[in-house]
Amino acid sequence: MGSFARCSPSSGPERFRNIQLQEFDTYDQNFLQLQFLRKRSKIIEIVAAKDIIFALATNQCLCFLNLSPDELIRSLFYNKNNDSLITVSVYGSDNFRSLKIRTTSIEYIRRNKLDAGIPLFETESLKWPGFVEFDDVNGKVLTYSAQDGIYKVFDLKNYNFLYQFSDKNVQEIKISPGIMLLIFERTPSHVPLQILSIEDGTILKTFNHLLHRNKKVDFIEQFNEKLLVKQENENLQILDINSFELTEVSSTDFLTPSAFIFLYENNLFLTVRNRTVAVWNFKGELVTSFEDHLLWHPDCSTNNIYITREQDLIISYCKADEPSPSPSDEPPGDATVISMSNILTGKCIAKISANDPELRICPGRRGETGHSSIRSTVREALEDVTALFYDEDRKEIYTGNKYGLVHVWSTRVGCCL
Numbered sequence: 001m002g003s004f005a006r007c008s009p010s011s012g013p014e015r016f017r018n019i020q021l022q023e024f025d026t027y028d029q030n031f032l033q034l035q036f037l038r039k040r041s042k043i044i045e046i047v048a049a050k051d052i053i054f055a056l057a058t059n060q061c062l063c064f065l066n067l068s069p070d071e072l073i074r075s076l077f078y079n080k081n082n083d084s085l086i087t088v089s090v091y092g093s094d095n096f097r098s099l100k101i102r103t104t105s106i107e108y109i110r111r112n113k114l115d116a117g118i119p120l121f122e123t124e125s126l127k128w129p130g131f132v133e134f135d136d137v138n139g140k141v142l143t144y145s146a147q148d149g150i151y152k153v154f155d156l157k158n159y160n161f162l163y164q165f166s167d168k169n170v171q172e173i174k175i176s177p178g179i180m181l182l183i184f185e186r187t188p189s190h191v192p193l194q195i196l197s198i199e200d201g202t203i204l205k206t207f208n209h210l211l212h213r214n215k216k217v218d219f220i221e222q223f224n225e226k227l228l229v230k231q232e233n234e235n236l237q238i239l240d241i242n243s244f245e246l247t248e249v250s251s252t253d254f255l256t257p258s259a260f261i262f263l264y265e266n267n268l269f270l271t272v273r274n275r276t277v278a279v280w281n282f283k284g285e286l287v288t289s290f291e292d293h294l295l296w297h298p299d300c301s302t303n304n305i306y307i308t309r310e311q312d313l314i315i316s317y318c319k320a321d322e323p324s325p326s327p328s329d330e331p332p333g334d335a336t337v338i339s340m341s342n343i344l345t346g347k348c349i350a351k352i353s354a355n356d357p358e359l360r361i362c363p364g365r366r367g368e369t370g371h372s373s374i375r376s377t378v379r380e381a382l383e384d385v386t387a388l389f390y391d392e393d394r395k396e397i398y399t400g401n402k403y404g405l406v407h408v409w410s411t412r413v414g415c416c417l
Contacts, residue, residue, distance in 0.1 A: 151164060
């Protein structure tokens with residue numbers, strides 16, 4: 001991918017030194033059965049499994065191309081429990097309204113046996129607004145059939161059915177370690193809540209949370225024993241569901257974020273608002289404000305943010321210190337960087353920058369499927385990044401852009417061979 005420029009002489013970790021850039025192209029001119037596949041589309045998601053990169057573009061998926069011209073892959077999930085890739089697809093034959101799930105062993109994909117995938121949850125009716133959710137933390141799969149109003153939970157290791165429940169008044173479900181929070185349709189004065197064991201569906205607690213009348217609920221989030229509730233222009237409420245002790249944080253200190261990421265390892269939570277990242281504890285105290293880590297995209301898609309397994313580092317697509325003026329809405333490459341910051345201190349430890357003189361570009365190989373015949377400069381590779389992923393084992397960052405190009409920023413020796 002690109003090379004990292006240090007933020008300060010002594011702060012750059014060794015893992016982000018001597019970066020080399022490679023480029024891959026997801027656009028396949030031989031795969032033109034459908035009209036909408038005849039133009040380039042942006043990368044919306046990247047997943048890595050050992051030595052394979054899966055890049056999901058708007059219209060197709062590199063390394064796992066649609067098995068049928070009628071199929072569109074909507075999302076990817078790497079199941080580390082059995083070393084397989086799960087794809088969630090829709091089909092034109094039913095107006096793209098029903099989800100179809102398939103699992104394919106990484107070993108089969110490596111051998112190019114793409115038709116060896118096994119359908120999952122075939123008995124479930126997952127027509128919109130039905131859904132499937134993969135819970136890596138608890139090792140579970142949650143499905144919802146809107147047709148009959150039934151939620152089912154399966155084991156992520158072997159896809160065995162575990163239990164089901166049904167309630168048409170459920171408005172939303174939040175999953176955290178060990179439990180599920182069921183949020184029911186609110187009344188003017190309160191919202192009914194129920195907590196279930198994620199393992200067997202046992203009801204652990206049922207209670208009501210009082211609300212300010214005529215005030216919109218901005219969010220309800222669950223993290224272990226802590227319930228976070230925020231209403232429009234009201235204080236953040238942090239409720240301990242065991243003791244029912246309530247902590248409030250002033251609405252002027254805690255503004256409603258556009259995204260939440262729970263940091264399970266550190267018992268903290270990260271918020272994004274107006275491109276700004278912050279970390280809080282469950283006393284409602286600000287733990288970390290980040291220096292030099294202003295996100296580029298205002299919609300703060302988590303596909304442009306990666307948090308390491310130990311939750312000590314955040315890697316994001318960010319604005320540069322002094323971005324160059326651009327006559328269009330697209331960022332010039334020297335206006336953007338890939339920033340790496342310490343989550344507990346907020347310090348920037350390294351960057352991928354177009355201005356890094358030590359960044360090395362690896363020669364591409366033309367004419368091969370999945371390899372680019374377009375030679376991007378580092379500046380071009382950093383323009384309009386739409387997806388980001390960090391492979392911690394291989395020490396590589398993968399970015400995708402609006403042109404369907406995937407860039408690999410690698411510290412591995414010999415990556416250019």
